[in-house]
Amino acid sequence: QVQLVESGGGLVQAGGSLRLSCSASGSTFSSYAVGWFRQAPGKEREFVAAISWSGSSTDYADSVKGRFTISRDNAKNTVYLQMNSLKPEDAAVYYCAAARAHFRYTLYRHEADFGSWGQGTQVAISS
DSSP: OOOOEEOOEEEEETTOOEEEEEEEESSSSGGGGEEEEEEESSSSSEEEEEEOOTTTEHHHHOTTTTTEEEEGGGGEEEEEEEEEOOOGGGGGEEEEEEEEEEETTOOOOGGGGGOOEOOOOOEEEEE
């Protein structure tokens, strides 16, 4: 099992950028596919982005496509979420999650696929 810690959240103006980090420990992170999810107040948690363990495959929710970029550095046991052109509707608690994957292109979009979760980091957007 891998332990995850998110960081990089904060308050930013609409149109601005933030980079979130998801740092892992406790297992071979390079064998895990990772996803980012977010939950706004009063709403269900939703998928944001995902990346395979090799970094060869990525996937995004339509709402963030073209604005957010997911990447990873397995040597640093870290996955990043670069968020540009932020909108008020991007405000939420952002969570990273990890799931073991054997195939280098495998990634997941559904919460039930992930066995490890971080505690979340808050992103607030001022308009």
